[in-house]
């Protein structure tokens with residue numbers, strides 16, 4: 001029985017501020033566990049989790065697997081490239097066959113927005129969304145906000161700018177939902193063609209000027225251009241994107257304050273972010289990755305109903 005308000009973590013849109021706070025409190029405890037010599041607790045030793053990745057991943061797949069192993073769950077990994085989905089099996093049949101082997105929970109990344117919602121109507125097991133196309137990436141938003149909170153304290157009133165390809169980014173949408181639930185102000189910045197028209201209806205400000213946005217914000221969360229999701233050309237070239245929107249050390253040095261620089265990865269150095277920004281004292285990019293394991297431990301633990 002989930003200790004969150006939802007049975008599944010399909011997205012941030014439908015969870016509550018209280019859910020987010022509980023995930024952060026639980027992640028803080030697990031982060032302490034991860035500093036120990038033996039980085040493992042027996043909390044999920046009676047649970048079997050299947051990681052189903054129908055789309056490429058480095059950070060999220062490894063982070064979930066580590067989180068599950070740190071919680072002592074049994075883990076199976078599924079990669080679409082070597083599975084029978086290639087022979088025409090449906091998603092629902094594939095998952096039901098895996099669940100027939102007494103699997104309790106599904107962590108899934110899928111290229112189709114809404115794939116997790118569809119699945120949730122056909123299976124009993126709990127589902128964690130590890131990214132669904134251009135829709136949501138809830139655990140990324142949770143680890144991002146948790147990392148920001150470590151740097152800035154309470155996020156209420158803090159100014160968070162999200163730079164880049166907002167149109168194709170599930171990270172942007174989940175970040176917007178999460179940060180707004182925590183009371184932060186959110187501004188997006190990028191070329192007009194990569195900012196969806198509906199974005200202002202979410203209460204988000206829009207800027208097309210990277211330097212002005214850096215001057216406004218406490219945190220710059222920099223996203224990559226998702227060429228693999230672009231059916232047409234939305235920008236003339238990556239070179240021109242870099243000239244107009246690439247974040248440079250010179251831009252950061254010109255500010256009269258220190259801001260926090262973040263990136264969910266994978267990073268394209270020299271396009272949306274220069275190397276000396278990614279590796280600067282402003283950057284918490286590797287802390288984000290570290291926090292991802294504790295956040296995912298917390299999500300799995302609470303969904304499994306293991307909290308006190």
Ligand code: CP
Nearest residue numbers: 057058059060264265
């Ligand atoms: N941030 C993120 O989702 O990275 P991966 O695609 O490597 O999982």
